[in-house]
Amino acid sequence: GNIFSCKAKAVVNATGVFTDNILSMDDPAAHKSVSVSQGIHLVLDKKFLPSASALMIPSTTDGRVLFAVPWHDKIVVGTTDTPVTNPSLEPRPLEKEVEFVLENVSKYFLQVPSRADVLSVFAGLRPLAAPQKGKLKTKEISRSHKIIISASNLFTILGGKWTTYRKMGEDMIDRVAKHLHWPQAGSSTKQLHIHGYDANINYDDPFYFYGSDMVYVKELMSNNAEWISEKLHIHEAHVIWAVKNEMARTVEDVLSRRTRALLLDARESIRIAPAVAEIMAHLMNKDNTWTDRQINNYTELAKGYILNHST
DSSP: OOOOOOOOOOEEEEOOOGHHHHHHHHHHTOOOOEEEEEEEEEEEGGGGGGGSSSSSEOTTTTSEEEEEEEEEEEEEEEEOOOESSSOOSSSOHHHHHHHHHHHTTTTTSSSSGGGGGGOOEEEEEEEEEEOOSSOOOOOGGOOEEEEEEETTTEEEEEEOOOHHHHHHHHHHHHHHHHHOOOOOOOTTTOOOOOTTOOOOOOOOOOOGGGGGGGHHHHHHHHHHHEEETTTTTTTHHHHHHHHHHHHOOOOHHHHISSSSSHHHHHHHHHHHHHHHHHHHHHTOOOOHHHHHHHHHHHHHHHHTTOOOOOO
C-alpha cells in the first residue's frame, strides 16, 4: 500500500504483540511493556466429544487448564501458554505444544485422538502486560489491561483479552479525553447492538453466526444452488454474500475470516479454494492471473494449518 502522513490530536498505540516496536520508535530507550505468550488450538471431529456441552480439564501436566468446546460442528481443544521472544504475523504451533494438548485430552476422551485426526491446528499470540518486577511465568501474568502515556503524548494500551475489548476501548477513550482536557461523554457501546444482533438465535442452525442477516443469506442460497463444501456447510451464496456485503477481497478473506474453513478443516479449505477463487473472480471482474495467484497464495498459507502425521 501507499505510505502517507496525517495529523491527529491524539495517537493511540493499540498494536498488540507489536506494542514495543511502536514504543521504541517513539522512544528508543523505552522499557519493555509486553510479554508475548502463544496459545494453540487443535480442531477435531465432533465424534471425540459427542455432546453440546464443553469439557474443562482442570489439571494438566503443566498446571494449566484445558478446554474442549463444540464449535461449528467440530471440537476445538486448547490451549497452551508458551513465551515468545520474536512475535510473528503468522505464528505457528510448536511440536511440544501439539504433543501437550494431545497427551492431556487423550486421558478424558472416549476415543484417543491421533495426529492424523487433527483437522486444523492454529496459534495465536497474547500481548500480556509485562510485570515491572520479578520474572513471572506467562501463565501467572495478569490478563488485565494497562494504559501508559509517553512523554510525547503517545497513548498505549496493552494487555487485556478478547472478552474485555469493549471495556478496553472505553477506558482508553476516557483516558485520552481526560489527559487532553476534552469534553467527556458517557460511553454508549455497552448497550450498543452490533450489526447482525438477533435476540433469538437458533444455535442448532449451521448458519447461526450470520445473526439477523441469516434470512438474507438463505434467500441468496435458494437462488444459487451450488454447494462448495457440504462438509463445512459452505455454499456458493456464502462467497457471494462475503464479496457483496462483507468486503471480502481475497480467497483468504472468505475461507479464513468470513467463513471458518481454514480453522475448521485446512485440507478441505485447500480443496475448495479454486471454486471460491472462480466465484470471486467473476464477481470482481478479475482475470485468470489473479485467480491462480489467489489459489497459490491461499494454499501456501493453509499448509501451515495442517499437522504433519509423523512424530
